[in-house]
Amino acid sequence: MNTEAKKQYTISVFTEDKIGLLNRITIIFTRRKINVESLTVSESETKGIFRFTIVIELEPSNIEKLRGQLEKQVEVLKAFYYQDHDIVYQEIGLYKISTSEFVNGDKVENIIRKNNARILRIEPDYTIVEKTGHEEETRALFEELEPHGILSFVRSGRVAIAKPMKRLHVYLKEIGKLD
């Protein structure tokens, strides 16, 4: 058994746009009993190349092996892993509260202002508030709003951009995947 302390890693996996890859990638984690804390998939800055952003906790001695397993997949171009200080990252929280709470005095309005959140929509019976930030920040807003009645809450997975300046195709050229 590995008794090393785990660390949080944000993994970026660049892949071809192929059905089934999501499954292939998640299997690599589940097979090793690694819990995926968040997963976001979107097209990257390069046409037809998708970027998976995956947040996990893992022993440092295993992260490089995990990267190897990801890159072993035929349709994976490259995988990178980062710790929080290597990246700029964000998540988004959406909060649904009842409009009557909102118009009842200025408490809720003050919370929203203080947290730099914004109102996306006001309907007669509900209001949708949006907050982007780190998980602690979206959670802090949740806790402040909760006494006023949250009807529904959702938080996105993490999206992250690495601080180093190299672009994907430069890495791909270096390892010989691109001419």
Added chain:
Amino acid sequence: MLVLEQPFVETEKEVIASKPNTTGAEAVILSLLAENVDTIFGYPGGAIMPIYDALYDYLDKVKHILTRHEQGAIHAAQGYARVRRKAGVCFATSGPGATNLITGIADAMVDSTPLVCITGQVTEGLLGTDAFQETDVVGISMPITKWNYQVTKAEEIPQAIAKAFYIAESGRPGPVLLDITKNAQFEGCDFKYQKCRRIRSYLPKRALVPEKIAEAAELINSCKKPLVLAGHGILIAKAQEVFQEFIEKSGLPVASTLLGLSAMSVEHPNYVGYLGMHGNYGPNVKTNEADLLIAVGMRFDDRVTGGLDTYAPDAKVIHIEIDPSEINKNVKATVPIIGDAKEALEALLPHVNERKYDEWLAEFAECDRLEDEKVVQKALAPTTEKIKMVEVIKMLSDKTEGKAVIVTDVGQHQMIATRYYKFAETESNVTSGGLGTMGFALPAAIGAKIGVPHRDVIAVAGDGGFQMTLQELGTIMQNDIPVKIIVLNNHFLGMVRQWQELFFDRRYSFTDIESPDFVTLASAYGVKGIQVTDRDKLESGLTQMLESKESFLLEVIVEKEENVFPMVPSGASVSDIRLE
């Protein structure tokens, strides 16, 4: 938006086969012909019927072997692939046909065996509806295939098959699966075949890094107690010749993994034995005294390393391996060389000095002497009434001069056969290593015999494993495949019984196994056979089997409670290998 200049898949310019106005099903067969496939192992069913129908017109160009079970088909394809070093091909229908392939796919994945598996699938419109015999085989096989893909349009077929062969055979080989829906098989298309040249996201083989070669050579030239660990990668890369040259120049002692056997003659003066749980004493013990391990095309499986905490404590490690994910996975590499074994050895060869390790080799010889005294002589000098497995294999080895292809099942007989057969020729060992699949031997031997018909192919199985796939005697019967079969019958699931004896207080929970009369059973399939119980009949029995022009089954009743030694208990250090 950025665009990568390189297209996702690049094909060869040349169109090597074409036929306008055909069907998807015919395109499957034409694609296989374009890949020079000469044998398909398979079993038909509803969802793959159009492909079988198209095949019917091409029986002058490609052989199809109808097995008795899809597991038989895939193991046969594996046996074929292992002796031919090219992709084995198998067909199965959807649902149960496809799921019956799973064990073989998993086996091929861990043992780096190239396979192209083609399964039929229900028509596209029925996908996801739990239609009759609809199974998500792409989903099920995902973790055990190198690549898999579902084809739903006829026009996709040539490129999908071209990709399948390219992926299966290049880099570290492995199984791929194409699941072709029935509508795609029926649909019309214009067939045009171009081989796959490159896939931009996939780098099968990396260029060698010259600095790493130099660093490795320096370690090799300055070490005192080196040991080469020779793996399957040498055979896969067809690097046997340069390997031997490298060994003879550098003087390094060589130990082999289970799948690396027959990469080098066991009679070579630098060959010091076989690694792992039931390997030889010397290479196991000396691993922990070595100051340098040179691992070539092997992956430090736990059956080789034993407990990692105590593995090779004094050794620096050069790891030559084509699959980058194997580097530092189990054992940290001092100098990783990612690349093809042949290219790496060719690059290393001019940089290594001519050296001799007489004293170090003498230490291995001393270990051999000890093993011979404690293990081999006991196994060979019969004090028991019943024949011992070792006697059978030793005699088989002598009679065939180590030149046969030995296809083993899984268990004690496998360890005995691979320990005592003196592999004199290369590409002579076909076994299920990483998965340890009982039932592998008989069908794999069928495939191997079809792959190398000019060689003697001998399946060695236990009474347990033989019963897992013995229905393939029907395949032998129908196709007149002259494979020889030795069943070493100890009336036990011997390997598990051994563990029960050693580690579970002899509580033989469900390891005694009754068998039918194998000789009568074989004769029902038209396969001749004899049973040998007496030592003095063994030699004539073996001769009869070897001289038979047809398939032949030799059942030998062996000692019931023989144990395989040496043995590294599971998780123990390789230096704690037990001789008795």
